[in-house]
Amino acid sequence: KAGVTQTPRYLIKTRGQQVTLSCSPISGHRSVSWYQQTPGQGLQFLFEYFSETQRNKGNFPGRFSGRQFSNSRSEMNVSTLELGDSALYLCASSPSSGNYGYTFGSGTRLTVV
């Protein structure tokens, strides 16, 4: 079956702009999480959505937001981009409950100039 799909794969934006990233989870998966990966901070949790509700949130400023649609697809938005937002943004999906491993997408590489 198809894996986690993230679009776009690469993105270049200018400081001050906003950006929206998309994630399509594995069919049947209802939980979607987002992570940011930078060389300095490593992999950091942004937020998790389940059934269109944010279930958990990491320690990021309010410029970072997300949402989940009824088909479980998710988007994350970053407003007023800063140079430090340059990172690999990863989406992961898992079944609704239980102790499963997350399946990650290949990520969106965002560069802010």
Next chain:
Amino acid sequence: DAKTTQPTSMDCAEGRAANLPCNHSTISGNEYVYWYRQIHSQGPQYIIHGLKNNETNEMASLIITEDRKSSTLILPHATLRDTAVYYCIVRPAKSGSARQLTFGSGTQLTVLP
């Protein structure tokens, strides 16, 4: 607030078993041990997880000590494609609680020809 400790790097000869240790001395009774790996520029890949019994799947074996304070991931016959950063993560078992993955620095495993 790291919950796991792993060596920064390890080497392994191709075809030999790779044994990756992880210390999680503060693990709680309801926390599972998960292992993921990340090959350069890709999203993390789930490998295996366990609570207190040893686990084996097609990718690896997980050995958890009786006191659950440490574990070892075993790749029985390492190949060059196993070169990656390996992350050991502890995660609450209960659905609905803060179950995000908290990644540390991981172990860079290099499989040598």
